[in-house]
Amino acid sequence: MSAAQSDAKPKRPICPSCSKPARVCLCSRIRTRNLDNSISVTILQHSLERNHPLNSTRIAKLGLKNLNVVTVFEVDFEARFEIRLLEPGLGLIGPESSGFDQVREKGITQKAGFEVKGDGKCQDEKNRDLIDENENPCEKLDKGSHVDAINGGGVVINATMLKYGVVSHLSHIWKVDTHGKKPNFEHIVTSTMAKEALRGGFVVKKLGRKKLEGNMELELEESEEFEIKVPQGSVLLFPSQNAIGVDELKSMHFEVKNLIVLDGTWSKAGRVYNENPWLKLLPHLRLDLDRMSLYSEIRSQPKVGCA
Structure with missing residues (x-):
């Protein structure tokens, strides 16, 4: 057995910086390291890509200074998302709309356009008439579509996600018409x-939930997976059906300040996208190319615009 080990070929040397074989090391080809890029880049990296030999995030770390890498795991059993605004006063209606602190001090729960008093009555902000909540427009809102300023901690969107991108619960503070359908993130941006509130930036916290091993009852263990700051001017580079090109983005006078990129194979990137529905709150950017990129020489490129 020792003879077999001695005959085995030694592993080829690997560059510790770019993780490529030494003979094809990319470090010397990166002319400018730690480039102080004016547009920040946030990479959502699938957890299985961290140790992949073709890991392009390592190259990005060598070349870009203004870079944030977040590891994203697939939903094991269930995940919960909490979204808070960077500018809390945006997107609220009524005299308490200047911020969550004022709402918290008054000890009320506010819905879009209404105040729900402690006695269960709902007060219309326009005519200030007190009406029973079960007999006025408040009942048309999702039961969770309010800000409990005492217990909510400034959370404006709360969602629970199951495996494979299934949203089991979604609540938010805005009044939207779902046309009788189950609420989803696409309804929010209508x-x-x-849109005005979210345009100012927001913070996303993901809490993963797993079943406790060896426990016959349904008991879940919750732990924080990540908390991401999504600043004003963020866009997602992803060729979805609603994605727009660079020229169209310029015509909208949208100043890109932060580019969010998904790192993984196309199937893995698709799972990251589906299991993180908050990404649908962002403008989607696609690459309009006259020809297929050289990426197809390395991995499969499903269509034009995927590079």
Whole structure:
């Protein structure tokens, strides 16, 4: 057995910086290291890509200074998302709309356009008439679509995600028309108030939930997976059906300040996208190319715009 080990070929030397074989090391080809890029880059990296030999995130770390890498795991059993605004005063209606602190001090729960008092009555902000909540427009809102300023901690969107991108619960503070369908993140961006509020930036916290091993009862263990700051001017580089090109983005006078990129094979990137529905709150950017990129020489490129 020792003879067999001695006859085995030694592993080829690997560059510790770019993780490529020494003979094809990329470090010397990176002319400018730690480039102080004016547009920040946030990479959502699939957890199985961290140790992949073709890991391009390592190259990005060598070349870019203004870079944030977040490891994203697939939903094991269930995940919960909490979203808070970077500018809490945006997107609220009524006299308490200047911020969550004022709402918290008054000890009320506010819905979009209404105040729900402690006695269960709902007060219309326009005519200030107190009406029973079960007999006025408040009942048309999702039961969770309010800000509990005492217990909510400034959370404006709360969602629970199951495996494979299934949203089991979604609540938010804005009044939107779902047309009788189950609420989803696409409905939120139909609200002008929601879009204005989210445009100012937000923070996303993901809490993963797993079943406790060896426990016959349904008991879940919850732990924080990540907390991401999504600043104003963020866009997602992803060729979805609603994605727009660079020229169209410029015509909208949208100043890109932060580019979010998904790192993984196309199947892995698709799972990251589906299991992180908050990405649908962002403008989607696609690459409009006259020809297929050289990426197809390394991995399969499903269509034009995927590079």
